[in-house]
Amino acid sequence: MFTATLIARPGGLDPALVDSLRNAWGGQDAVWLSPDEAAEFALAQAPANQWQVWQDLQALSVDLVIQPSAGRRKKMLLADMDSTMIEQECIDELAEEAGVGADVREITARAMNGELDFEGALTARVSLLKGLQESVIQKVLDTRITLMPGGSVLLATMKAQSGYAALVSGGFTAFTGSVATQLGFDEHRANTLLIQDGALTGSVALPILGREAKVTALQEITTRLGLSPSEVLAVGDGANDLGMLALAGTGVALHAKPTVQAECSVRINNSDLTALLFLQGYARTDFTT
Numbered sequence: 001m002f003t004a005t006l007i008a009r010p011g012g013l014d015p016a017l018v019d020s021l022r023n024a025w026g027g028q029d030a031v032w033l034s035p036d037e038a039a040e041f042a043l044a045q046a047p048a049n050q051w052q053v054w055q056d057l058q059a060l061s062v063d064l065v066i067q068p069s070a071g072r073r074k075k076m077l078l079a080d081m082d083s084t085m086i087e088q089e090c091i092d093e094l095a096e097e098a099g100v101g102a103d104v105r106e107i108t109a110r111a112m113n114g115e116l117d118f119e120g121a122l123t124a125r126v127s128l129l130k131g132l133q134e135s136v137i138q139k140v141l142d143t144r145i146t147l148m149p150g151g152s153v154l155l156a157t158m159k160a161q162s163g164y165a166a167l168v169s170g171g172f173t174a175f176t177g178s179v180a181t182q183l184g185f186d187e188h189r190a191n192t193l194l195i196q197d198g199a200l201t202g203s204v205a206l207p208i209l210g211r212e213a214k215v216t217a218l219q220e221i222t223t224r225l226g227l228s229p230s231e232v233l234a235v236g237d238g239a240n241d242l243g244m245l246a247l248a249g250t251g252v253a254l255h256a257k258p259t260v261q262a263e264c265s266v267r268i269n270n271s272d273l274t275a276l277l278f279l280q281g282y283a284r285t286d287f288t289t
Contacts, residue, residue: 001069005033005040007271007278008062013037017062021053034284038275042069054267061270065279071249073280075227077158078218078244080236081169081176081190083112084254085151085183085273090175091125093144097136100128113257114239118170118210123203126193130202134195137174145175147182150273155184156288157277158233164225168217170210170240189217215243235276236260252276 018039027041046066054064082089095104104125111121167180167188176188192205234248237256245251253264261267268275
């Protein structure tokens with residue numbers, strides 16, 4: 001059996017649309033997870049025209065996910081940080097303070113779209129931050145970084161069901177430590193900015209945490225917890241997330257770059273992080289705040 005889940009912003013999901021699609025595909029009765037926001041119905045098989053319908057629904061600001069019904073509810077969350085658990089790219093915000101914002105943002109965009117090698121792109125961007133005062137990191141955290149909507153509810157709900165949460169980022173520990181504490185992650189992994197005499201040296205500690213390191217994190221943490229990758233819900237937006245998204249039982253491309261979406265079967269473009277709860281069959285009344 002398969003489950004089709006339709007998700008929109010609150011008030012954006014028309015019941016008539018859900019019924020029409022359910023009837024067209026011969027699905028079972030629709031179950032509303034949140035009125036006018038999220039609904040699901042069971043299917044005997046995945047429809048052949050799934051992606052054409054997905055494209056049509058995107059024009060209506062509705063996300064559609066079809067996945068096997070068994071094992072949807074996961075025991076572990078593995079999440080990227082930049083543009084996933086926070087709304088910004090932390091290195092871009094540091095670059096703005098350093099006066100090299102435009103140069104760094106261009107490299108970031110190309111790296112996240114898979115056009116540049118991640119490790120090389122990170123090294124190049126960090127080199128432009130040489131001399132920036134260490135105190136600017138806290139300033140950026142306080143004034144420029146905002147949490148992605150729905151993240152706190154996602155973490156609280158999964159942890160209330162004995163889930164484990166790990167934050168793995170190609171960004172920096174100075175940021176993941178703060179974000180992990182705010183949201184309740186059990187652990188975090190990221191790159192470390194090297195600092196000398198109170199200023200950034202323009203380098204990061206080796207080895208650089210990139211695409212393969214995220215896969216390694218998934219493997220190491222699941223082994224330690226006695227879980228399998230199939231029990232993991234992973235979420236990210238960039239090319240360096242593709243490895244962990246492919247290995248996880250459910251890999252979610254969240255507001256992702258087009259090249260990333262093209263390689264992922266679970267795509268969320270129109271909702272916030274609470275969509276990851278609807279995908280697992282949680283109703284809004286089940287959410288923990």
